[in-house]
Amino acid sequence: MIDASITTQKNPYALNCEKKTPQRDFEKTINQSALPMAPGFQEAPSLSEINARDALRQRIVAETERPPKVHDALMLDAIEKTTDRDLKSAYLTAFNGARLSAEQGQKLLDFGDLNLLGWLATRAKERFHPTGKVSFLLDRNINYTNICRIGCDFCAFYRRGHENDSYVLPKEEIFAKIEETVEVGGTGTLMQGGVNPHLKIEYYEDLFRSIKERYKIHLHALSVIEIEGIAQVSRLTLEETLERLKSAGLDSIPGAGAEILSDEIRLEQSPVKRHSHRWIKVMQTAHKANLPTTATMMFGALEERKHIIEHILRIREAQDETNGFYAFILWTFQGENTELAKKNPDMHPTTGAEYLRVLAVSRLMMDNIPNIQGSWVTMGPKIGQISLHYGANDMGSIMIEENVVSAAGTSYTLDGNNMVELIRRSGFVPVQRDTYYNILAEYPETKVQ
Amino acid sequence: MESVTCNSSHLPTTSPVGDRTHPKVQVSYGAVQTALSKALRGERLSFEDGVNLYHSPDLVELGAVANEMNSRKNGRDVFFNVNRHINPTNICALSCKFCAFSRKPGEEGAYAYSDDEIAHKARVAAESGATEVHMVGGLHPRWKLSNYTSIIRTVKETAPQLHVKAFTAVELDWLARKERKTVAEVLTELREAGLGSLPGGGAEIFTPYVREKICDTKLTGDGWLDIHRTAHSMGLRSNCTMLYGHIEDVEARIDHMMRLRALQDETAGFNVFIPLAFQPENNELGITRHTYGVDDLKTIAIGRLMLDNFRHIKSYWVMTGDRVAQTALHFGANDLDGTVVEEKIANMAGSRGGMAMAKTKILRVIRDADRIPVERSTVYEPIRRYENPAEDIIQ
Numbered sequence: 001m002i003d004a005s006i007t008t009q010k011n012p013y014a015l016n017c018e019k020k021t022p023q024r025d026f027e028k029t030i031n032q033s034a035l036p037m038a039p040g041f042q043e044a045p046s047l048s049e050i051n052a053r054d055a056l057r058q059r060i061v062a063e064t065e066r067p068p069k070v071h072d073a074l075m076l077d078a079i080e081k082t083t084d085r086d087l088k089s090a091y092l093t094a095f096n097g098a099r100l101s102a103e104q105g106q107k108l109l110d111f112g113d114l115n116l117l118g119w120l121a122t123r124a125k126e127r128f129h130p131t132g133k134v135s136f137l138l139d140r141n142i143n144y145t146n147i148c149r150i151g152c153d154f155c156a157f158y159r160r161g162h163e164n165d166s167y168v169l170p171k172e173e174i175f176a177k178i179e180e181t182v183e184v185g186g187t188g189t190l191m192q193g194g195v196n197p198h199l200k201i202e203y204y205e206d207l208f209r210s211i212k213e214r215y216k217i218h219l220h221a222l223s224v225i226e227i228e229g230i231a232q233v234s235r236l237t238l239e240e241t242l243e244r245l246k247s248a249g250l251d252s253i254p255g256a257g258a259e260i261l262s263d264e265i266r267l268e269q270s271p272v273k274r275h276s277h278r279w280i281k282v283m284q285t286a287h288k289a290n291l292p293t294t295a296t297m298m299f300g301a302l303e304e305r306k307h308i309i310e311h312i313l314r315i316r317e318a319q320d321e322t323n324g325f326y327a328f329i330l331w332t333f334q335g336e337n338t339e340l341a342k343k344n345p346d347m348h349p350t351t352g353a354e355y356l357r358v359l360a361v362s363r364l365m366m367d368n369i370p371n372i373q374g375s376w377v378t379m380g381p382k383i384g385q386i387s388l389h390y391g392a393n394d395m396g397s398i399m400i401e402e403n404v405v406s407a408a409g410t411s412y413t414l415d416g417n418n419m420v421e422l423i424r425r426s427g428f429v430p431v432q433r434d435t436y437y438n439i440l441a442e443y444p445e446t447k448v449q
Numbered sequence: 450m451e452s453v454t455c456n457s458s459h460l461p462t463t464s465p466v467g468d469r470t471h472p473k474v475q476v477s478y479g480a481v482q483t484a485l486s487k488a489l490r491g492e493r494l495s496f497e498d499g500v501n502l503y504h505s506p507d508l509v510e511l512g513a514v515a516n517e518m519n520s521r522k523n524g525r526d527v528f529f530n531v532n533r534h535i536n537p538t539n540i541c542a543l544s545c546k547f548c549a550f551s552r553k554p555g556e557e558g559a560y561a562y563s564d565d566e567i568a569h570k571a572r573v574a575a576e577s578g579a580t581e582v583h584m585v586g587g588l589h590p591r592w593k594l595s596n597y598t599s600i601i602r603t604v605k606e607t608a609p610q611l612h613v614k615a616f617t618a619v620e621l622d623w624l625a626r627k628e629r630k631t632v633a634e635v636l637t638e639l640r641e642a643g644l645g646s647l648p649g650g651g652a653e654i655f656t657p658y659v660r661e662k663i664c665d666t667k668l669t670g671d672g673w674l675d676i677h678r679t680a681h682s683m684g685l686r687s688n689c690t691m692l693y694g695h696i697e698d699v700e701a702r703i704d705h706m707m708r709l710r711a712l713q714d715e716t717a718g719f720n721v722f723i724p725l726a727f728q729p730e731n732n733e734l735g736i737t738r739h740t741y742g743v744d745d746l747k748t749i750a751i752g753r754l755m756l757d758n759f760r761h762i763k764s765y766w767v768m769t770g771d772r773v774a775q776t777a778l779h780f781g782a783n784d785l786d787g788t789v790v791e792e793k794i795a796n797m798a799g800s801r802g803g804m805a806m807a808k809t810k811i812l813r814v815i816r817d818a819d820r821i822p823v824e825r826s827t828v829y830e831p832i833r834r835y836e837n838p839a840e841d842i843i844q
Contacts, residue, residue, distance in 0.1 A: 074514065
């Protein structure tokens with residue numbers, strides 16, 4: 001499938017290497033160059049301000065090491081012409097690469113111009129990823145069980161355990177799936193299931209150990225809610241549970257189940273799932289146990305835009321403390337077949353512009369998480385590709401199996417070639433990565449396979 | 450400036466289609482910047498400019514400039530109309546390789562609507578608030594001009610308020626040859642029956658080296674343009690399209706746009722330019738993939754910049770899906786087409802857009818894109834501007 005022979009060196013400290021502190025550099029620049037920061041910038045343009053705008057343009061050139069572009073001036077003029085003072089200051093803060101406040105994020109999300117957001121988000125992305133590479137992962141989702149005692153309204157996947165189609169996959173079947181994954185060049189497996197009350201920690205320890213004994217594969221597994229479930233049925237503390245899972249072979253934890261970290265919304269969508277601070281707590285405990293994780297956001301259900309900002313902010317704060325999130329992943333709610341959609345017939349699928357807007361603002365707000373994924377799985381390959389111009393630097397995984405999303409009516413598939421072409425035709429260099437975002441192979445020109 | 454070079458690997462498919470008539474365009478970063486600056490100054494773009502813009506990897510930049518040019522002409526207004534497509538027959542004498550819609554007489558799935566069926570569809574359309582019927586179909590070997598006038602009359606008698614936008618240049622050419630009349634004579638009769646304007650279909654790609662590969666039996670590009678020239682000279686307005694994402698190269702697209710621009714200079718009779726994304730199912734070209742989202746947006750944006758004498762650029766949601774169509778409203782498009790209701794041609798070729806979009810959804814999609822929805826007539830007169838979001842629900 002994909003020829004991974006052009007292997008660049010693996011960096012075990014990729015997480016730390018990727019982390020940059022761009023805002024500090026920019027703070028310095030701001031102080032030195034007497035920039036027209038709000039509120040002084042709001043008044044009628046004086047000669048000094050016109051000079052300042054030129055200075056901004058020159059700075060773009062200096063920072064990005066590229067010649068000035070036609071639209072830089074256009075975009076700066078658009079900022080200049082913004083009459084809403086708060087919005088203008090939010091634009092300028094984003095432009096300067098300084099940290100956006102909740103209010104500023106809210107302003108951008110509510111009133112930001114989409115073209116301007118795309119421009120700013122691309123700038124923000126280039127601070128983390130200046131080389132124009134876009135990564136993807138080849139891994140396999142294994143949904144080891146669909147039995148779940150939670151039963152979230154937005155989920156079309158779960159079973160209670162008594163239905164004919166409820167299951168726990170036998171080990172042999174899991175091995176067979178992993179074997180197939182390794183054969184096609186896959187480097188990881190994403191194992192998630194339901195909160196099955198019959199599976200204790202011994203089941204997971206045994207499963208992980210036996211996988212690690214047999215295969216050299218990255219185990220990106222479980223979710224907050226499953227980990228809490230395991231701790232509960234095994235009568236262990238969170239720390240003990242995570243420690244034992246890690247020593248059994250768990251490499252990292254996917255950030256799923258975050259949905260929207262706002263208690264107002266969480267209670268409504270999934271009355272049984274824990275309050276949002278629990279999600280943060282489990283993730284931070286994992287970080288302290290040296291288990292890196294991703295963070296997700298599922299939007300487009302019942303939340304308002306303020307909840308999106310609240311979510312981003314909570315993850316940003318948590319990241320400030322433990323620095324264990326290596327990617328932020330946006331999903332949109334997939335309505336078909338779910339209880340939530342039946343209860344709320346007025347709900348509609350997230351539109352393209354709304355998705356790109358949320359993505360761009362996420363990139364601007366998340367100044368401490370290096371990677372942001374665009375979701376072709378929930379938005380389709382077209383918007384997935386376009387998202388690379390609105391702040392995303394990663395296309396996520398070519399999933400060999402994805403039961404959860406396709407149960408809710410979305411079924412887009414991509415193979416390695418398609419993924420490489422998709423990225424290339426978007427104007428970027430496609431690179432295959434592992435789960436930790438180490439680059440494994442580059443596909444600069446020639447087609448794979 | 451020399452240090453930045455254009456990476457051509459993100460280009461749309463550039464299949465060698467043979468006997469290319471275009472000189473190879475030298476692509477460079479500087480040329481992209483020149484082209485964009487020219488556009489912003491209101492200068493006309495050249496063939497080389499257009500090709501260079503397609504090669505630019507910076508989608509955001511292209512979008513920002515196209516958006517600026519659009520907003521100079523149309524502000525934040527986005528047009529839509531409430532319309533209904535009627536495809537009177539799929540029986541067709543031609544065999545275009547990209548078509549999944551046409552059937553031969555007697556073939557399974559072949560159909561031709563009776564006047565009663567057309568009247569019924571027109572009545573339903575009128576009752577649902579439509580202002581337009583859009584009618585295009587196959588070249589039915591047994592239909593005469595009288596069949597076509599009868600179709601139009603049926604619609605007009607059922608619902609006189611409906612604007613009839615009907616029959617592509619391909620159908621008109623075929624009718625004229627069959628009836629041994631000039632196109633002008635055919636159009637005169639159709640107009641007497643109630644024809645209001647012409648749709649833009651059948652244009653595909655004008656450039657001969659592409660056209661002969663995809664639809665060699667069809668009306669030529671020059672023929673298509675001639676018919677629209679005739680229509681414009683009679684005071685009939687029309688639309689124009691471009692089918693992209695099959696075997697054509699970037700040069701052919703720009704060439705196509707320039708031919709449209711030249712005719713528009715001459716007659717100013719085109720309402721709108723509509724790029725149509727190729728739908729890959731059930732065709733004979735062996736193409737299996739949908740167009741890329743980035744390509745869809747670039748085509749809208751470059752259409753906006755190249756066609757400086759067009760006021761309207763349509764992002765036709767049936768072809769790209771409503772998500773990309775909506776995003777295109779930030780890339781130079783100012784029209785989303787309409788409610789459509791029953792689209793067969795693209796649908797049978799695997800479009801993911803669906804067949805109908807409710808007016809409420811159109812309003813929401815436009816609103817969600819931070820634009821103001823304006824319902825329009827077929828010839829782009831505003832009917833109602835939905836200034837206040839609260840109005841959306843009432844309608």
